[in-house]
Amino acid sequence: MSDLLSVHEVTKVFGGVRAVDGASLSVKEGTITALIGPNGSGKTTLFNIITGYLKADAGRVEFAGHDVTGSDPGRLYRQGLSRTFQQARIFPQLTVQENLVVAGGYGWRKLFTSRVGREDRLRADSLLEEFRLDRVSDLFASELSYGQRKLLEFAAVLMSSPRLVLLDEPTAGVNPVLIETMERHVRERNAEGITFLIVEHDMTFVMRLCDPVIVLDAGKPIFAGAPSVVQNNALVLDAYLGS
């Protein structure tokens, strides 16, 4: 398997804080890779650099064999790199259902027409039902609770067809039963060939789903390996998992 994403010696400094400190890592195509680490270790900053929301002070990002350092988020999205956020970013003025239609690649003007394909319609409906958003599908997304927004954002990612998906704490605020539904969807999409890079603090989720696991501490990776190995590594226990 080749690297779909690679990060070379990336550094980002905020004021006096080296949020990301010469970090290098790679994500192989076809994997579900986890990025874990203590609060403040630079996970989200790294995500923001990879997806073009932040400019790195130094270093390089390659996606699908191309240097994409400094590319803007829209361009990266069109190249097949999609992401979610810790504080879910959805379209608050659109209904729940319309959010999914937009994510399915339909332009703004088609929203209110019947040109949305039957297959996409069915897919949206089944996602709404599985994530228990069917009863609120006609509400504006701004009316959803935090957890429901996270579910909607996740469902929206499932409507699109990216090559690489970066998920930033997908299970935060989500009911444990629905976390299992999320897990199943990640597996299914992964089987279809989509690669995942997931930041997550829910270790049971990570250990069941992800391989390899990359551990970040103080702005750079300190360990990478299979979940079973990571779980028993003294450095990781000390920096992150606790006794």
Place this chain on the structure above:
Amino acid sequence: MAPILVIDSVVASYGAGDILKGVNLSVEAGTVTCLIGPNGSGKSTVLKTVSGLLRPKRGTVTFRDQEINRLSPKARLLLGIVHVPQDRSLFPAMSVWDNLLMGGYLLRNQKQLQARLEEAVEAFPICKTRAREHAGSLSGGEQKQVELARTLVLDPTLILLDEPSIGLDPKSRQVVFASIRTLSETGRTVLLVEQNARSGLAASDMGAVLESGVVRLVASGASLLEDPEVARLYLGAGSKTPPITTPQTTTATS
């Protein structure tokens, strides 16, 4: 013990459609109660009707034998009800220390303020170690710790916590759940909402299950954890209860 908080037949909405459809719940003084339930079941809304951010359409909220339905959020704050919302509520451009001081904005007595600041720092050392940094430059988990510390400055009677463990790494999560126990041991009453339901129930005396705007079940935290039906419907089958460290053995996280 008499209940310190009684929520009686509360109906509430944000406009169209009732979110709460007759919630009944009483909370004993000095206990920790954890509210669990599916996404969108109305857990955060319950907290809002107690702190006054939302007024019920029907029903009553009684705090220490006083009906508080008509009181403003500020009046409830002065009665000792503090709400820590789910969204980040620190002032990002202010230093950590100034954020902590904002918690004591209503306090005139400097000695009292000083004592409470010390208590807050003791429980959450990050307030001292990162005192001069902008709150906005802290990670989500670090900000949550400062938020909890800020509540202590108000010396609250009833603390409402909306998903305190959200976004926290495993070590900080242990610290926060242990701190919740500490709050209760100092006589405070805690009502919290948690999606991290196993950890939440393990740290709580009582648990209540909310579904579709109605409390379906109230029992001790331990018995809800052992109930296979509750596990299937609300806790998920795959995860086990993570260990909760005792307050004495917790350490500060960076």
